[in-house]
Amino acid sequence: MTTETKPHTIKPAEGKLGVLLVGLGAISTTVIAGIDAIKKGRTKPYGSLTQMGTIRLGKRTEHRSPMVKDFVPLANLNDVEIAAWDIFPDDGYTAAKKAGVLNDTDLELAKTALAAVKPMKGYFDQNWVKKLDGNYVKSAKTKREYAEQLMDDIKRFQKERGVSRTVVVWCASTETFAQRNDAHSTLAKFEKALESNDPTIAPSMVYAYAALKLGIPFANGAPGLTVDTPALCELANETRTPICGKDFKTGQTLMKTILAPGLKARYLGLSGWFSTNILGNRDGEVLDDPGSFKTKEESKLSVLDTILQPELNPDLYGNIFHKVRINYYPPRGDAKEGWDNIDIFGWMKYPMQIKVDFLCRDSILAAPIVLDLALFMDLAKRAEFRGIQEWLSFYFKSPQTAEGLYPEHNLFIQETKLKNTLRWMMGEEQITHLGNEYYGM
Numbered sequence: 001m002t003t004e005t006k007p008h009t010i011k012p013a014e015g016k017l018g019v020l021l022v023g024l025g026a027i028s029t030t031v032i033a034g035i036d037a038i039k040k041g042r043t044k045p046y047g048s049l050t051q052m053g054t055i056r057l058g059k060r061t062e063h064r065s066p067m068v069k070d071f072v073p074l075a076n077l078n079d080v081e082i083a084a085w086d087i088f089p090d091d092g093y094t095a096a097k098k099a100g101v102l103n104d105t106d107l108e109l110a111k112t113a114l115a116a117v118k119p120m121k122g123y124f125d126q127n128w129v130k131k132l133d134g135n136y137v138k139s140a141k142t143k144r145e146y147a148e149q150l151m152d153d154i155k156r157f158q159k160e161r162g163v164s165r166t167v168v169v170w171c172a173s174t175e176t177f178a179q180r181n182d183a184h185s186t187l188a189k190f191e192k193a194l195e196s197n198d199p200t201i202a203p204s205m206v207y208a209y210a211a212l213k214l215g216i217p218f219a220n221g222a223p224g225l226t227v228d229t230p231a232l233c234e235l236a237n238e239t240r241t242p243i244c245g246k247d248f249k250t251g252q253t254l255m256k257t258i259l260a261p262g263l264k265a266r267y268l269g270l271s272g273w274f275s276t277n278i279l280g281n282r283d284g285e286v287l288d289d290p291g292s293f294k295t296k297e298e299s300k301l302s303v304l305d306t307i308l309q310p311e312l313n314p315d316l317y318g319n320i321f322h323k324v325r326i327n328y329y330p331p332r333g334d335a336k337e338g339w340d341n342i343d344i345f346g347w348m349k350y351p352m353q354i355k356v357d358f359l360c361r362d363s364i365l366a367a368p369i370v371l372d373l374a375l376f377m378d379l380a381k382r383a384e385f386r387g388i389q390e391w392l393s394f395y396f397k398s399p400q401t402a403e404g405l406y407p408e409h410n411l412f413i414q415e416t417k418l419k420n421t422l423r424w425m426m427g428e429e430q431i432t433h434l435g436n437e438y439y440g441m
């Protein structure tokens with residue numbers, strides 16, 4: 001890749017875009033209801049960079065700041081067709097009711113759109129999500145056969161709904177903690193492992209494999225390994241398909257990646273950061289299992305190190321006590337509460353404290369991310385980008401990066417990276433914020 005300012009050739013967003021969501025739970029139903037409400041003019045796409053964002057082009061004196069959606073050729077919301085898999089047979093309306101994110105009025109207004117989404121049977125393996133026992137699941141002898149069934153689902157969906165392009169976004173439960181192993185190291189080994197039912201191949205990997213085999217972009221909203229293996233990167237490159245992950249950046253981690261860069265920018269020291277959450281939705285129940293929690297914990301813990309760079313700033317950040325807790329507390333439902341106690345120090349090492357009490361709504365924060373990722377991944381595919389899309393780190397707690405590269409967690413650097421990628425794609429100058437041209441230098 002080069003940094004020259006020549007527009008990329010981007011195929012137009014003609015026809016319909018199919019968005020296949022794995023999991024029809026709290027996030028997915030909130031996405032469906034929200035898109036319906038936006039299309040019908042009942043609300044605006046709050047929280048969505050693709051729909052509400054602007055992008056500055058050229059010098060500040062030029063006053064050029066188009067909407068992102070007018071600058072890059074994104075699919076129109078009216079052309080989006082959504083379907084989902086789940087391991088329970090509830091349609092979108094029933095699932096949304098159970099998820100308890102939306103109030104009764106919004107639920108009823110979106111009833112037709114939600115009820116129209118009847119899930120396709122999922123591929124489930126309880127070894128990977130201990131707290132669930134799905135009864136609406138596929139059956140096959142090998143993981144390769146599961147992959148083929150998923151590919152058949154995708155092709156059927158594409159035909160029945162007449163979509164010209166498709167993306168897949170993992171919005172299903174967090175799987176148990178897994179590390180890369182030999183079966184994930186090359187595509188050939190991965191395919192052999194599918195055939196031999198290797199227990200280290202998670203269902204999410206099989207979904208990702210099915211999508212990538214068909215050249216369909218895959219975004220991973222959960223913290224699991226999923227598409228973050230050399231084998232699936234190889235497949236993505238082979239089929240010239242974009243991939244990205246992991247773990248939607250919402251709630252507490254979003255706040256962490258907003259606050260920590262500020263502390264670091266002013267060289268304020270940090271001695272401890274204690275984060276705890278209470279939440280009572282199904283995601284919280286799944287995370288009550290130590291295996292699933294470990295996957296999430298790893299993802300949540302990783303952010304401070306790369307933002308604060310203790311190896312470069314040992315006096316400020318060399319001895320941080322960082323703790324993250326998630327507590328399943330059913331009365332809260334989806335209305336999570338996240339507390340942070342941050343112990344900082346300044347001049348002459350005088351201690352200070354910051355307390356954050358974020359009464360957030362997880363799925364309300366996650367829904368616009370799903371929409372943006374679906375639209376940007378489709379754009380990336382049409383621009384012939386392939387493999388890991390690091391410019392979409394902005395949306396993830398634990399961004400997937402090239403081998404040997406540390407991820408960038410600072411939200412503001414991530415935003416600059418995303419917007420510079422859009423400028424680069426469209427042949428516009430990158431913005432460095434140097435600004436010396438205004439002062440005759």
Ligand SMILES: NC(=O)c1ccc[n+]([C@@H]2O[C@H](COP(=O)([O-])OP(=O)(O)OC[C@H]3O[C@@H](n4cnc5c(N)ncnc54)[C@H](O)[C@@H]3O)[C@@H](O)[C@H]2O)c1
Nearest residue numbers: 023025026027086122171172173174222248250282283362
């Ligand atoms: N809400 C957030 O802010 C947020 C942030 C980051 C990551 N996430 C992750 O996003 C995912 C979805 O979150 P949610 O709140 O919608 O959870 P949820 O529990 O409400 O929904 C997940 C759905 O996935 C289904 N499912 C589980 N395994 C499946 C499989 N193998 N195939 C098909 N469907 C399957 C479940 O039955 C459930 O309906 C979770 O992994 C969560 O950790 C959420």
